[in-house]
Amino acid sequence: MLSMLLPGSLTSTQQVMCAKQEQFFSRADVAKHKTPEDGIWVTYKDGVYDITDFVQSHPGGAKRIMMAAGGRIDPFWQLYQQHLDTKVIDDVLTPMRIGTLNPDEPKIKDDDDPFANDPTRHPALVVRQAKPFNAETPIELLNDSYLTPNDLWYTRHHHPVPVVDPKEFRLSAKTQTSGSFLTSDMKFDDVASLTLDDIQQKFPKHQVTATMQCGGNRRAGHNSLSKTEGLHWSIGAISTAKFGELLFFFLQFSFSPSLSLTHTH
Numbered sequence: 001m002l003s004m005l006l007p008g009s010l011t012s013t014q015q016v017m018c019a020k021q022e023q024f025f026s027r028a029d030v031a032k033h034k035t036p037e038d039g040i041w042v043t044y045k046d047g048v049y050d051i052t053d054f055v056q057s058h059p060g061g062a063k064r065i066m067m068a069a070g071g072r073i074d075p076f077w078q079l080y081q082q083h084l085d086t087k088v089i090d091d092v093l094t095p096m097r098i099g100t101l102n103p104d105e106p107k108i109k110d111d112d113d114p115f116a117n118d119p120t121r122h123p124a125l126v127v128r129q130a131k132p133f134n135a136e137t138p139i140e141l142l143n144d145s146y147l148t149p150n151d152l153w154y155t156r157h158h159h160p161v162p163v164v165d166p167k168e169f170r171l172s173a174k175t176q177t178s179g180s181f182l183t184s185d186m187k188f189d190d191v192a193s194l195t196l197d198d199i200q201q202k203f204p205k206h207q208v209t210a211t212m213q214c215g216g217n218r219r220a221g222h223n224s225l226s227k228t229e230g231l232h233w234s235i236g237a238i239s240t241a242k243f244g245e246l247l248f249f250f251l252q253f254s255f256s257p258s259l260s261l262t263h264t265h
């Protein structure tokens, strides 16, 4: 009798019976669950999940995950492909499964891969995640060359690389006060809209040699002591370069005592 209750010891007939007990839902049923009071449900592929208790602890924030409440998470995960990892799907999502979509629900096809336009990267980079692309500078280079070659700079992305037309590009920068370094024909009292030419031509040219490091660099080492969230970076999420123009523009904006940057996008 006991053997009938133990998973793994079920006969195939019993397994079919258990499968039959699985709950089936329509998309309309799922759509009714998008508040903490009614429960928050989402679908992923043909699975239905009750994520009510998970929403507030979602590492990407409650506001973001709530965009999918009552609907499909698939299109969001196509963009945030860091979710397509067994750690997320098996350990976090699967325990919240409450049923399956009715098999007669029409299949929905998602748009093309949002990462299709990402540039080709140097094969020597040490890839930690393919989409979004996150990779380390090869460790051997870190000691051999003070400046990191451009193609081998570590790469940190949360999203696809945006496709930007240099002619259409505008940088909006909102400031609290105006600064003395601005050229006479530019006013920064409120929101400035700069073309790429503006940034490249209208500012004094300076170079800064700077080392940048991802906040998660060496996280893999921490994991050997206690588990941490996020990508398992080794020691190569750090690189050095001589920067000019754009970066200098940002540094000047951010650190100019007479000009404090409140928002850029």
Ligand code: HEM
Binding pocket: 042, 049, 051, 058, 059, 060, 061, 064, 065, 066, 067, 068, 073, 076, 077, 080, 082, 083, 088, 092, 093, 157, 158, 229, 230, 231
């Ligand atoms: C049941 C649904 C979801 C689950 C179980 C889930 C789970 C997770 C987990 C475990 C992480 C941490 C991943 C890591 O650090 O490697 C994460 C991060 C994140 N999630 Fe979700 N998520 C869900 C839905 C969503 C939705 C619908 C969105 C967007 C609308 C979203 C956006 C994000 C973002 C932006 C991050 C941070 C990524 C980063 O820092 O690179 N998630 N989520």
